[in-house]
Amino acid sequence: MNPVYITNVAAITAMGPDLESLYNGLMNKKSGISKITRFNNVSCHASPFAGVIKDLDHPKKMSLIFQLSDMLINQICRNRESRIESDTFLITASTKAGIDLLGQNNAKSKMLPKDILLSDLTQYIALKIGLNNNGININSACASSTIAVAKGAALIQMGVVDSVLICCMDTVSQFVFSGFSVLGAMSDEPARPFDKNRKGLTLGEGAAAILLISEKKAKAKGAFPLCQIAGFGIANDACHLTAPARDGYGLKLAIGKACKKAGIAVDDIHAINTHGTGTKHNDSMEINAINSMFNPGQVIANSIKGAIGHTLGAAGGIEIALCVKMLKEKVMPGTYGFLDPEKGSEAIISPEARSFKGDYILTTNSGFGGTNAAVILKKV
Amino acid sequence: MESFISGIGWVSKESMGYNGCIKKFDQNTRLPQIKRDDILRHPYKHFGRMDNFSKLGFAGIVFAMKDAAIIESGKIESETINPEKKNISMIASTVTGCLETDLAFQETMLRPLPSPSVFAYTLDSSFLGEASIYLGLTGESFVINEEKPDGLKGLFMALEIIDSGASDIVLCGMCNSDIKTNNTDFCSNTPGSIFFVLQKECLHSYGVIQSNSMESYYYQNDIKINTLYDLAQKCTNRKKL
Numbered sequence: 001m002n003p004v005y006i007t008n009v010a011a012i013t014a015m016g017p018d019l020e021s022l023y024n025g026l027m028n029k030k031s032g033i034s035k036i037t038r039f040n041n042v043s044c045h046a047s048p049f050a051g052v053i054k055d056l057d058h059p060k061k062m063s064l065i066f067q068l069s070d071m072l073i074n075q076i077c078r079n080r081e082s083r084i085e086s087d088t089f090l091i092t093a094s095t096k097a098g099i100d101l102l103g104q105n106n107a108k109s110k111m112l113p114k115d116i117l118l119s120d121l122t123q124y125i126a127l128k129i130g131l132n133n134n135g136i137n138i139n140s141a142c143a144s145s146t147i148a149v150a151k152g153a154a155l156i157q158m159g160v161v162d163s164v165l166i167c168c169m170d171t172v173s174q175f176v177f178s179g180f181s182v183l184g185a186m187s188d189e190p191a192r193p194f195d196k197n198r199k200g201l202t203l204g205e206g207a208a209a210i211l212l213i214s215e216k217k218a219k220a221k222g223a224f225p226l227c228q229i230a231g232f233g234i235a236n237d238a239c240h241l242t243a244p245a246r247d248g249y250g251l252k253l254a255i256g257k258a259c260k261k262a263g264i265a266v267d268d269i270h271a272i273n274t275h276g277t278g279t280k281h282n283d284s285m286e287i288n289a290i291n292s293m294f295n296p297g298q299v300i301a302n303s304i305k306g307a308i309g310h311t312l313g314a315a316g317g318i319e320i321a322l323c324v325k326m327l328k329e330k331v332m333p334g335t336y337g338f339l340d341p342e343k344g345s346e347a348i349i350s351p352e353a354r355s356f357k358g359d360y361i362l363t364t365n366s367g368f369g370g371t372n373a374a375v376i377l378k379k380v
Numbered sequence: 381m382e383s384f385i386s387g388i389g390w391v392s393k394e395s396m397g398y399n400g401c402i403k404k405f406d407q408n409t410r411l412p413q414i415k416r417d418d419i420l421r422h423p424y425k426h427f428g429r430m431d432n433f434s435k436l437g438f439a440g441i442v443f444a445m446k447d448a449a450i451i452e453s454g455k456i457e458s459e460t461i462n463p464e465k466k467n468i469s470m471i472a473s474t475v476t477g478c479l480e481t482d483l484a485f486q487e488t489m490l491r492p493l494p495s496p497s498v499f500a501y502t503l504d505s506s507f508l509g510e511a512s513i514y515l516g517l518t519g520e521s522f523v524i525n526e527e528k529p530d531g532l533k534g535l536f537m538a539l540e541i542i543d544s545g546a547s548d549i550v551l552c553g554m555c556n557s558d559i560k561t562n563n564t565d566f567c568s569n570t571p572g573s574i575f576f577v578l579q580k581e582c583l584h585s586y587g588v589i590q591s592n593s594m595e596s597y598y599y600q601n602d603i604k605i606n607t608l609y610d611l612a613q614k615c616t617n618r619k620k621l
Contacts, residue, residue, distance in 0.1 A: 043492060044492065044493055044494060095503060096502075099482065102482060102483070102486045103486070112479060112559065112560065112561055116479065117475065117476070117477070117479075117525070117561060118477060118504070118525035119475065119525045119526055119527040122525070122527065123527055134527045134528070136524045136525065136526055136533050137524070137525035137526075138522055138523070138524060138525075139477070139503070139504045139505055139522065139523040139524075139525055140505050140508075140521060140522035140523065141503050141505055144522070147520075147522050151522075151537060154537075154540055154544065155540070158540060158543070158544075160593060160594065174489070175482070175485070175486065175489070175502075178489050178494045178499075179485065179494065179496070179499035179502060180499075182493060182494050182495070182496040182499060183496045183499060183500070184496070234519075234520040234521075234522075234546075235518055235519065235520070236508075236509075236512045236517060236518050236519065236520075236521045237512075237518070238463075238465055238512040238513055238515075238516045238517055238518050239513065240513065241426075241500060241506065241509045241510065241513065242500055249518075250518060253518060257546070368500070368503055368505075368506065368509060369503065369505050369506055369508055369509025369510075369512070369521065370509050370512055370513070370521075371505065371509070371521055371522070
């Protein structure tokens with residue numbers, strides 16, 4: 001199988017306009033979460049907080065997702081050492097893309113606003129970058145972008161394409177904010193992943209772009225690999241629509257598949273970027289899965305959702321971009337909001353930044369519908 | 381890459397079901413309202429809560445699995461609680477996704493308390509979650525949103541899953557509601573759901589589907605396939621051997 005490398009990454013989050021500001025913000029224990037002013041806080045809203053991007057304004061008759069796309073495209077195309085060529089296959093990952101357009105529409109109208117289809121976002125990005133294909137969007141709840149990276153890597157491994165660009169994004173909309181509020185999933189204070197007193201998640205918005213290329217193409221272009229995609233795995237809990245399997249069944253399957261694909265033992269993993277939403281069930285599930293798969297003291301782990309919020313379909317991509325940086329620095333930032341450890345998390349999670357050993361980092365995401373995905377990055 | 385096609389299930393304006401068990405509709409101008417006993421013999425508590433889009437996709441998947449005899453048609457459908465887990469993957473392509481459900485949730489946002497049960501289905505992939513619970517499917521599951529409503533990129537990824545050994549059985553198909561969109565390509569196609577069971581090995585099949593690039597697909601070595609509907613037509617013309 002052809003090795004797959006990452007040669008270009010970009011990220012935009014509530015912490016700042018690029019990956020450096022995200023990493024440095026986390027290292028300096030900063031938070032991008034603030035009181036939301038984008039839309040009126042109504043009685044059903046369970047929280048006044050969200051991780052919103054500072055310069056993202058609400059344009060009339062246009063979705064914020066296209067504004068965010070423009071910001072991301074500007075950033076990913078700025079890297080002249082790793083240009084995106086026109087034959088690059090595009091995979092976007094978004095769960096709700098231009099859903100904010102519905103708020104601008106008559107709710108009873110069955111005629112949809114222009115650009116509301118998820119494929120409209122993919123086409124928009126393809127056209128803006130000048131690609132010769134319209135690509136696809138992958139949608140699997142909060143594991144969407146992790147799966148997009150896995151599938152992109154699979155296409156290169158098979159030799160079907162030489163380069164794949166993953167662009168993932170979701171925004172904070174009144175639609176999603178109201179939905180998570182009434183589901184009882186949101187915290188009335190900024191999320192505190194893996195904390196004993198956590199109350200739920202905080203929504204966030206963000207975007208990331210990841211350029212995957214084959215070894216052959218990297219050599220031909222003289223592109224410097226930032227890291228290798230060593231393995232990936234995807235699995236379903238087959239258990240519950242909106243809650244994870246308590247024992248982490250699907251997550252453990254996904255991690256096992258990723259290790260097998262990477263040709264490594266679970267013992268070779270020493271650092272994990274978790275999904276860590278701050279909800280009772282998700283964080284307990286992850287602690288159970290980690291403690292049952294890894295030896296005591298073997299791994300350190302973190303969650304970034306206490307600092308930037310849960311960015312839904314973009315979460316996995318942002319976290320993979322951050323893992324590239326973590327792998328380079330060999331330092332994992334601490335978990336913002338983690339004060340009083342949940343039982344079983346004491347030896348794994350920390351509010352402090354820590355160095356880690358080994359050449360691999362594992363990142364995982366889970367979502368509604370029982371979906372789970374794991375990606376292993378290897379230092380080069 | 382290649383795989384056998386062992387089952388096909390569908391819901392359209394004209395009919396729904398699978399080979400040998402087809403319910404036809406006369407003069408339907410819209411997709412049928414799917415009832416539990418159209419698909420399942422025994423009560424299933426999750427069925428009633430599903431949105432129309434999920435029922436559409438769920439029905440196509442269950443029909444395809446019955447056609448492939450992976451679940452027994454008519455005899456045992458008590459796989460409603462803790463079914464045996466199976467490493468079977470699912471990929472669904474869609475243009476419309478669950479936009480009809482999005483509109484329904486948007487309407488409930490006018491109330492003091494929007495509906496959490498409607499919101500739970502405002503993900504295009506929700507019906508894959510429901511199918512995985514009902515059938516115990518623990519493989520990969522994701523939706524592909526595509527501009528061109530042919531379902532072929534999903535088919536390619538399904539073949540890749542089998543080829544890589546991630547799953548030996550993959551459900552692959554399309555699911556679209558009959559909501560009006562601005563996608564002109566889609567408007568010329570029939571809304572509904574159609575799912576295929578692809579298997580690495582099987583005793584009885586409609587034939588073999590092959591592809592080595594995302595642009596070309598061949599049925600039985602040399603018959604070019606342009607859409608999943610095209611593939612279904614070729615398969616049903618040939619019948620299962």
